Amino acid sequence: MYSIPNCEEISLSTSLKQLFENVQKNKTVVALLGTNGAGKSTTLRAISGLLNFHNASIIRGSILFDGERIDRLNATQIVQRGIVQVLEGRRLFADLTVDENLRMGAISSRDHVAVRHAYDRVMELFPLLRKRRKSVAGYLSGGEQQMLAIGRGLMTNPKLMLLDEPSLGLAPFMVQQIRSIISEINARGTAVLLVEQNARMALTIASYGYVLDTGKVALAKSAAELLQEESVRKFYLGLHEGEERSMATIRQHRPERRWSI
Ligand SMILES: Nc1ncnc2c1ncn2[C@@H]1O[C@H](COP(=O)(O)OP(=O)(O)OP(=O)(O)O)[C@@H](O)[C@H]1O
Numbered sequence: 067m068y069s070i071p072n073c074e075e076i077s078l079s080t081s082l083k084q085l086f087e088n089v090q091k092n093k094t095v096v097a098l099l100g101t102n103g104a105g106k107s108t109t110l111r112a113i114s115g116l117l118n119f120h121n122a123s124i125i126r127g128s129i130l131f132d133g134e135r136i137d138r139l140n141a142t143q144i145v146q147r148g149i150v151q152v153l154e155g156r157r158l159f160a161d162l163t164v165d166e167n168l169r170m171g172a173i174s175s176r177d178h179v180a181v182r183h184a185y186d187r188v189m190e191l192f193p194l195l196r197k198r199r200k201s202v203a204g205y206l207s208g209g210e211q212q213m214l215a216i217g218r219g220l221m222t223n224p225k226l227m228l229l230d231e232p233s234l235g236l237a238p239f240m241v242q243q244i245r246s247i248i249s250e251i252n253a254r255g256t257a258v259l260l261v262e263q264n265a266r267m268a269l270t271i272a273s274y275g276y277v278l279d280t281g282k283v284a285l286a287k288s289a290a291e292l293l294q295e296e297s298v299r300k301f302y303l304g305l306h307e308g309e310e311r312s313m314a315t316i317r318q319h320r321p322e323r324r325w326s327i
């Protein structure tokens with residue numbers, strides 16, 4: 067247990083620990099859903115060691131990965147253990163090329179052979195990136211940038227990839243491509259914890275899903291069951307009384323804040 071003064075204090079509930087155990091045990095795609103401000107990104111940052119970049123820290127709870135406690139490690143050490151987070155909003159180096167961005171993804175790795183293999187795999191997975199290897203990242207389309215952000219994450223050969231809203235702002239056909247890529251990444255052996263407001267996209271590739279509400283797990287079920295759950299259909303799929311809500315409307319729903327874990 068530790069805390070930094072003047073810092074936002076994050077508690078990890080037992081249910082979030084169970085979620086993390088589930089992701090590790092099943093090595094599938096697990097979806098983490100929730101409205102704006104539910105604590106989805108915070109949960110991912112707690113796992114990846116990025117909380118301190120957001121002036122927050124874990125004051126209660128611990129995180130085990132491969133039997134080792136990782137909640138006191140820094141972000142680089144966590145990447146070396148096999149966990150990588152692909153941030154919301156892509157956060158690429160806009161002035162660098164596709165190749166340079168990918169190389170940045172492997173900056174903490176000293177195993178050149180593994181990096182070369184990872185690079186070849188990224189090129190195989192993303193033929194679009196192969197074509198644009200020498201292009202500056204800032205000139206790529208939104209979908210290509212998301213592919214590059216995911217590709218950069220793959221450069222560390224992760225055992226677990228944490229994806230924060232990869233479909234955000236993308237056209238429907240691009241969302242479908244990202245969806246297939248996530249399935250493919252999982253099929254090649256990387257577990258995926260997928261944060262999404264696009265519940266339909268997430269629950270159709272995930273085996274299991276969790277709905278987060280003010281930092282606590284409100285629902286935990288198989289993805290198939292969650293797709294049938296009334297509250298999920300109403301709030302996250304917009305399927306209420308025959309009314310189809312757009313993703314923009316769904317994103318605007320912000321619950322009351324009650325952080326009691
Ligand atoms: N377990 C927690 N305890 C206390 N505060 C928390 C906890 N989880 C999240 N918060 C706080 O709630 C706020 C919103 O959290 P966060 O950005 O993680 O939500 P989100 O679900 O990712 O929302 P969005 O959909 O807008 O991206 C942040 O200020 C965060 O620090």
Ligand SMILES: [Mg+2]
Pocket residue numbers: 106107108154230
């Ligand atoms: Mg978020």
